[in-house]
Amino acid sequence: MSGQGIDDVNSALEKYRRRRRELEQEEEEENRRSKLGLFDVDIDTEKSASIKRGSGSHESGSYVSAKQRRMEKIEGIRQRLHYDGSYGPQSEEKGSNEHASDTEALSDNEENSSDPTQLLGQQGPNANVSLVEQMAEMRKKHLLNEKTEEEKQKEQEKTLLAAIARRKQLASAAEIAKGVVYKEPMRTNWRLLPRHRSLSPEEVTARRKLWHIIVDGEDIPSPLVTFNSMRFPQPVLGYLKSKNIVQPSPIQMQGLPVVLSGRDMIGIASTGTGKTMAFSLPLVMLALEEECRMPLVQGEGPIGLIVCPSRELARQTYEGLLAIASALLEGGYPELRAILAIGGVSMQEQYHTLNKGVHMVVATPGRLQDMLARGRINLDLCKYMCMDEADRMIDVGFEEEMRTIMSYFKHQRQTVLFSATMPKKIQDFAQSSLVKPVVVNVSRAGAANMDIIQEVEYVKPEMRIVYLLECLQKTPPPVVIFAENKNDVDDMLEYLLLKGVEAVAIHGSKDQEEREYAMRSYREGKKDVLIATDIASKGLDFPEIKHVINFDLPKEIENYTHRIGRTGRAGKTGVATTFINMNSSEQVLLDLKHILIEAKQRVPPVLYTIADPTDKYRLPDGSLDTSVGCAYCGGLGHRLLDCPKLAQEQRAQQAAQRREGGANDY
Numbered sequence: 001m002s003g004q005g006i007d008d009v010n011s012a013l014e015k016y017r018r019r020r021r022e023l024e025q026e027e028e029e030e031n032r033r034s035k036l037g038l039f040d041v042d043i044d045t046e047k048s049a050s051i052k053r054g055s056g057s058h059e060s061g062s063y064v065s066a067k068q069r070r071m072e073k074i075e076g077i078r079q080r081l082h083y084d085g086s087y088g089p090q091s092e093e094k095g096s097n098e099h100a101s102d103t104e105a106l107s108d109n110e111e112n113s114s115d116p117t118q119l120l121g122q123q124g125p126n127a128n129v130s131l132v133e134q135m136a137e138m139r140k141k142h143l144l145n146e147k148t149e150e151e152k153q154k155e156q157e158k159t160l161l162a163a164i165a166r167r168k169q170l171a172s173a174a175e176i177a178k179g180v181v182y183k184e185p186m187r188t189n190w191r192l193l194p195r196h197r198s199l200s201p202e203e204v205t206a207r208r209k210l211w212h213i214i215v216d217g218e219d220i221p222s223p224l225v226t227f228n229s230m231r232f233p234q235p236v237l238g239y240l241k242s243k244n245i246v247q248p249s250p251i252q253m254q255g256l257p258v259v260l261s262g263r264d265m266i267g268i269a270s271t272g273t274g275k276t277m278a279f280s281l282p283l284v285m286l287a288l289e290e291e292c293r294m295p296l297v298q299g300e301g302p303i304g305l306i307v308c309p310s311r312e313l314a315r316q317t318y319e320g321l322l323a324i325a326s327a328l329l330e331g332g333y334p335e336l337r338a339i340l341a342i343g344g345v346s347m348q349e350q351y352h353t354l355n356k357g358v359h360m361v362v363a364t365p366g367r368l369q370d371m372l373a374r375g376r377i378n379l380d381l382c383k384y385m386c387m388d389e390a391d392r393m394i395d396v397g398f399e400e401e402m403r404t405i406m407s408y409f410k411h412q413r414q415t416v417l418f419s420a421t422m423p424k425k426i427q428d429f430a431q432s433s434l435v436k437p438v439v440v441n442v443s444r445a446g447a448a449n450m451d452i453i454q455e456v457e458y459v460k461p462e463m464r465i466v467y468l469l470e471c472l473q474k475t476p477p478p479v480v481i482f483a484e485n486k487n488d489v490d491d492m493l494e495y496l497l498l499k500g501v502e503a504v505a506i507h508g509s510k511d512q513e514e515r516e517y518a519m520r521s522y523r524e525g526k527k528d529v530l531i532a533t534d535i536a537s538k539g540l541d542f543p544e545i546k547h548v549i550n551f552d553l554p555k556e557i558e559n560y561t562h563r564i565g566r567t568g569r570a571g572k573t574g575v576a577t578t579f580i581n582m583n584s585s586e587q588v589l590l591d592l593k594h595i596l597i598e599a600k601q602r603v604p605p606v607l608y609t610i611a612d613p614t615d616k617y618r619l620p621d622g623s624l625d626t627s628v629g630c631a632y633c634g635g636l637g638h639r640l641l642d643c644p645k646l647a648q649e650q651r652a653q654q655a656a657q658r659r660e661g662g663a664n665d666y
């Protein structure tokens with residue numbers, strides 16, 4: 001976000017916080033007054049005495065709860081209505097049932113009434129108006145007031161969103177400078193088979209419905225239900241089969257035809273549902289097409305780029321590309337070369353590949369930016385850019401690096417963004433930077449994978465480490481344990497090693513060698529337990545993880561979705577256990593509650609004890625209107641103005657501004 005943008009967001013938030021402080025102060029004042037026995041409304045002495053008489057008076061100075069006082073006040077009114085017929089002519093004419101409904105209405109509204117004289121209709125302009133009519137009027141006023149409050153909140157949200165949206169587009173600096181706007185998507189030579197081109201719109205819709213695929217955009221290619229129909233060369237089909245990948249997953253059914261045909265795309269699907277293939281295969285096909293057309297020579301390339309938020313994820317994706325490229329080579333196709341550009345490793349080996357011309361680059365933003373700046377690679381021929389875990393990539397953590405990388409593009413490129421979590425705001429922003437994008441949605445962005453059994457346990461902070469051993473018994477290994485901070489990761493490692501558990505750990509302060517050792521030994525099954533910060537929560541695909549333990553609740557609910565998504569992958573079932581305690585953020589707990597409800601999991605009673613401001617957005621069937629969640633992080637348990645992620649990012653941004661540089665590691 002630009003400095004101006006940050007200021008705007010800050011000032012909008014500051015306004016909101018000021019208003020909130022005022023409201024809190026008002027509330028405090030009200031509480032104080034009522035504790036002292038002062039009614040905030042001006043009831044005349046006679047009436048007040050009458051109410052007290054009716055309700056039983058209290059010894060002066062003794063504490064009476066607000067609820068009790070309210071009840072007594074209502075009782076007083078009720079008694080006057082029943083025993084004193086002096087509240088206007090209408091009350092005498094009414095039957096007792098009507099009185100009952102009137103008093104019910106009173107109790108509903110009394111709390112919000114500011115003028116009990118009017119409420120009772122005893123004097124003033126309402127003296128001749130029936131109680132029912134007065135109540136109807138009050139209700140209307142009350143609703144209007146409430147709406148106004150809601151409108152106010154919406155307005156504040158709008159201002160804040162506008163400030164956030166004032167980010168610059170994800171476009172190259174030269175394009176922005178020259179005002180270049182691409183209107184038409186890129187074209188590739190890939191075509192649907194004639195029999196798929198002739199599918200009727202009804203057939204296409206039925207197919208999408210069957211696989212729960214939701215699309216948005218213009219001229220969207222039909223979903224294809226076999227890899228054969230996607231026209232991959234035989235060695236690629238053979239490779240997929242060897243990995244037991246025989247039928248495309250829904251995100252691949254729709255995502256592959258879209259990306260293969262050159263369209264910009266935003267792909268949203270649950271963790272572990274095959275998004276990586278949906279952006280890797282088209283890159284390989286594009287590289288192959290270019291190589292066949294005109295082989296790359298020294299200093300040329302890449303044709304395409306995949307940017308990932310962590311070194312480990314980049315390595316995993318790179319190895320996937322190498323495997324497909326080598327299957328093609330073995331099948332008699334030209335050699336396709338790839339390099340891995342990540343921090344912490346020497347690029348010496350990679351330079352050898354670069355010298356031959358490179359087709360594909362998989363990178364983390366920092367190292368890629370560095371290589372571009374040093375002129376080690378260029379994006380002159382680059383036609384394809386993918387951001388894996390895209391919301392994280394466009395998030396503040398990497399935004400500046402991504403913008404710098406974009407400035408090296410010379411021509412239009414195809415841009416594809418994939419993630420399991422993609423808040424609406426990020427989608428809107430991304431869409432504005434893409435060319436006629438197609439949005440493919442296979443699950444609600446941020447929803448948990450339905451193949452995961454989610455358990456939430458209340459464990460006191462100091463008991464967690466001891467309880468870990470018991471928790472590890474739930475399933476056989478491999479298990480992964482996540483914690484927010486590096487010290488907790490180190491402490492757990494020490495404890496588990498002492499207890500004889502085969503564990504390894506990874507976080508951003510470990511050196512590259514340690515990180516690689518941990519990943520390798522865990523992946524190869526030599527270690528049973530991986531303990532990690534969120535550095536390992538996104539995208540990593542370890543085979544057969546049975547159990548994810550959250551030592552704490554992450555600060556952002558999206559990280560919860562990613563963390564538990566390390567299990568329950570490729571159609572298998574997994575278990576996730578999350579420890580919560582009194583230190584867990586209420587807002588994230590509420591988000592968690594909604595994720596559990598959505599995934600039809602057991603919600604621990606403690607989560608129902610937290611006041612839930614989203615209760616009013618329940619639909620008639622009791623489910624939550626999912627369109628009302630936070631526009632910034634996608635959490636369903638809070639609104640934008642209370643977003644813990646936004647607040648956290650702002651703190652980080654301010655700190656980064658002070659330091660004049662950002663830190664992106666976990």
Ligand SMILES: Nc1ncnc2c1ncn2[C@@H]1O[C@H](COP(=O)(O)OP(=O)(O)OP(=O)(O)O)[C@@H](O)[C@H]1O
Binds near residue numbers: 271272273
């Ligand atoms: N069509 C398929 N059929 C069976 N398995 C598949 C298929 N596509 C991918 N897989 C396997 O599913 C696993 C998860 O895939 P992948 O890592 O691409 O998930 P993802 O959606 O990117 O998850 P995340 O959101 O965590 O990054 C991998 O082991 C992959 O080989």
